[in-house]
Amino acid sequence: MRHFMTTSLSRCGSSVNERRSAETVARFTRTVPAPDVKGPYGVFRPYVRNDFEQCCAHCYLHERWAGGAEAFQIDHFCPRQECPHLVRDFYNLYYSCPVCNSPHRKGDHWPPNELIAMGVGFVDLCRDDFAKHYNITLDGRLEPLTESARYTIEKIDLNREQLVWIRAWLQRHGHQMDKEPI
DSSP: OOEOOOSSSSOOOTTOEEEHHHHOHHHHHHHHHHHHOSSSSGGGHHHHHHHHHTTTTOOOOOOOGGOOOOGGGEEEOOOOOGGGTTTGGGGGGEEEOOOTTSSTSSTTTOHHHHHHHHTOOOTTTTTTTTTHHHHEETTTOOEEHHHHHHEEEEHTTOOOHOOOHHHHHHHHTOTTTSSSSO
C-alpha cells in the first residue's frame, strides 16, 4: 500500500512520517509501512527506486535518460552528518542521479539554520506540489515560484544545460521528463 509521506523542514527531519494535507499533490509517493529489511541502507535501494518510479528525486529525470539504474544513487535527503539518526530511515532515502547527488550539488548539502527558520529549504516532491514551486518555460528552464524553489534550482543546478535541453526537447515532442524514453 502506498501513501503520501512527508519529511519535515526541521533541521534533522524528525517528523518523517507526518502525513501531508489533502490539497497537496506531490510528485512521488512512499511505501507505507517502510520495508522491513536488515543491513546497511543500501538494502532499501529496490524499494526507493520503485517509490521514485526510476526518476531522480531532484531533477525528475528518468534513469534511462541519465545513465541507467546502475548510475543512480541513494541520497540521504537530510545528510548523514546532519541527521545521523536517519541514516537507515527509509523515508530519508531518495533516488538520485549522480549529477544531482554530486558533492558540489545536493550531495551532503543541507540548508543553514537561518534559511530553515525562514521556511526555505530543498523542494521535496514527496511532500511538495511541483506546480506550486516551479514553472517550466518554453525554452526548458525551471522558473522558481518560491524561495525554496530558487534555493533548490541554485544549489542543485536544475537549470544546467543538459536538463534545459532535455526539458525543451521533450516539451516540443509532447513527452514528459519523468517518463521512460519512447
